[in-house]
Amino acid sequence: MDPYRNPFAPGAGSRPPELAGRDDILEDAKIACGRALLGRNPRSMMLLGLRGTGKTVLLNEIGRIAEKQGYFISKIEAPEHQSLARLLYPEMRKVLRALSSIEATKQLAHRGLRALRGFASIFKIEVAGAEIGVEPQPGLADSGDIQFDLPDLFTAIGKAAKAGGRGWVLLIDEVQYLSEADLSALIVSIHRMSQEGLPVIMVGGGLPQIARLAGEAKSYSERLFLYPGVGALDPASARQAVEKPIVEENAAISPDALTQIVTKTQGYPFFLQEWSSKAWDNAEGSEITKHDVDNAYTETLTSLDDGFFRVRLDRLTPKETEFVTVMASLGNGPYAMSDIAKALGKKLSSLGPVRAKTISKGMIYSTEHGFLDFSVPLFAEFMRRQA
Ligand SMILES: Nc1ncnc2c1ncn2[C@@H]1O[C@H](COP(=O)(O)OP(=O)(O)OP(=O)(O)O)[C@@H](O)[C@H]1O
Ligand SMILES: [Mg+2]
Incomplete structure (x- = not known):
């Protein structure tokens, strides 16, 4: 079929045409955001799942949901060899700068910017532009121990945001790559937010081991976070993920073709997108048949072997x-x-x-x-x- 109209989205972090089977997770995220804005204890979240199950896509979607509720959104991907301080600095700066241009939050935001200035110098982060003129506030976020300084900064941001009826969501992808000290600092900061009723939430995503890493870092993290599993889609959701985008393009897929894809991929989102996309391109008529799907199988496998699997092995x-x-x-x-x-x-x-x-x-x-x-x-x- 017409490759220009191919609705499928194979690729890391690509938004799928139909985000199937994740309603519960999205609902929990929505509730957490709503509660935090009301000053009610929210549960932050850690999305746990294997490669290619849709964690990044969910983080982005949660960002969109939070934005609609009036949140500032920061998204970072934990790198393998960089400090969290360096990575978070520009994000915190952006949020504080935005808050400093709102009348109701100006003063509190300015205090935050001063704290951030101290933080930058103790962690040897280069500052530029308007920040150069900001005087640090001695004693605030400048101990050099991220476990003390990050909660100070989160508090400053949370208070300013709250004064303006806004909130801040921090989305962190690939959490398993954070150092133990950095992960601890984040958990302590989120704990502080929840104790003080400030509208700051973290949603992390990563491989399943982060549940244990977080527990080892701080035992109370179990109560602070929800840990939804992001796994293979159940058969009904997998069918929906494949069939709905096709029907929306005024095309069709035969029942046996659909069953073949759903069964052989075991409902894993990355594989569903890849195979459905290839099957679409292979189909001669406006209905994808079992024959088309089987024909596209070798090509799909080659593409996965050379890409998705190979990059990991390399x-x-x-x-x-x-x-x-x-x-x-x-x-x-x-x-x-x-x-x-x-x-x-x-x-x-x-x-x-x-x-x-x-x-x-x-x-x-x-x-x-x-x-x-x-x-x-x-x-x-x-x-x-x-x-
Ligand atoms: N709920 C879903 N329904 C259908 N397709 C989905 C769903 N979630 C994700 N996908 C598709 O799966 C693929 C992988 O998604 P994503 O990159 O978010 O996975 P991930 O868990 O972040 O993987 P990794 O651990 O490798 O970073 C993308 O092609 C995306 O479009
Ligand atoms: Mg990802």
Whole structure:
């Protein structure tokens, strides 16, 4: 069919034509935003899911929902090797600058900008433009310990926002890459917001291990955050994700073709978009048939293998690659560490470093004590195809 009208959106963070099966999460986010504006204890959120399940798309959507309620939105992606202070500084600055141009919040925002100035100098962040003339306020956000300074800044922003009937949502993608100190500082800050009834919420997204990382950083984070799982779509939602965009383009998909896509992708959003898109392009008539879908399968697989899967594998060293190759050779996960050690012919105790490095690259995660699994859905099958 006409590729110009192809509604599907394969690609990291691409907004899908139909955001299926996520109504509960979006509703919780909406409620959290509404409550925070009323000064009621909201639950911030951490979206937990494997690669390609739709976390980034959800963060963006939550940003849109919050914006409609009068929130300022900041979105950052945690980098592997950069400090949170540096990353957050321009975002906090932007919000405070916006607040400083509103009459009702001007004074409080100015206090925030002074705090930010102290923060910038202690964390050696370069300031430019109007900030150069701002005098820091001694004792405010300038201890050099992010766990003390970040809550001060959040408080300053929260108070200013509240005075103007506004709020601030901080969206953080790839939370698993934050250092423990940075993650702790964020949790402490959000805790402070909730204690003081200030309209500041954090919505994080990342691999499943962040639930444990957050718990280890601060035990109370369990009560502070909701941890919705962002997984494969249930069959009804997966059908909707594929069929609705097609029908909206005045085209159709036959029932057996639809079932084939939904079943073989196991409802994983990235795969649904990729295959549906290829099936659309392959279809001759205005109805996508089972024949079209089957024809598009090899092409879809090649595209996934060369892109989605390959980029992950390419980040590993030969030793790490050997480790995951052996994992995949054992079948589908989760995998007991002891089985991996046996298959590698190595002592369990010697595998700590390679395991830790592969986890830190976001390739695998520990599902429970002594067990590992891939953080990319269907990755084991991909590895076996390579072999
Ligand atoms: N609810 C949904 N219904 C249909 N398609 C979806 C849904 N959510 C996401 N998608 C599609 O899935 C793909 C992956 O989405 P996204 O990049 O948000 O995943 P992610 O979880 O952030 O992945 P990663 O962990 O690799 O960053 C995109 O092509 C997107 O359009
Ligand atoms: Mg993402």
